Amino acid sequence: MNHGSQPEPPLDTPFGDWLRWALVRNGYDPEERGVQRRFADASGIPVATVSRLLRDKGQPDVGTCYALGVTLGIPVMPLLVRAGHLPPEALEKEPQPTERPRTPTTEEEALTALGVIDETDRAAVKSVINALTAKHRQEGTS
Incomplete structure (x- = not known):
């Protein structure tokens, strides 16, 4: 065969x-x-x-x-x-690999990708991220 x-x-x-x-x-x-x-x-x-x-x-x-x-x-x-x-x-x-979305590299790109476009909302999200990041640094869990 x-x-x-x-x-x-x-x-x-x-x-x-x-x-x-x-x-x-x-x-x-x-x-x-x-x-x-x-x-x-x-x-x-x-x-x-x-x-x-x-x-x-x-x-x-x-x-x-x-x-x-x-x-x-x-x-x-x-x-x-x-x-x-x-x-x-x-x-x-x-x-195809060329069709895959590019990963956001800046805070501004990430917020836009998440759909957060209002400047007041963007500031609030950044504030929460900064507070959480500072907390994790203090606790040594970042």
């Missing part, structure tokens, strides 16, 4: 069929005796779970998806979609 060069099955492919494809792609022939045990040992997934997944008798939990991804060198997000934990749209909406 040599399907290592076949393209990845579509997202709606039954999980067991996809797992067979992924195993072959990684040098595990699911038809070979002892392969389920060998893969189970390599991945830390119980052999009964590997067997159940290959027979399409349920979907993997999130931890199993993670272990599969790590062992097979496959991103976890598509596995979570294949397993039904996330909708297919999650793959389109996954934030």
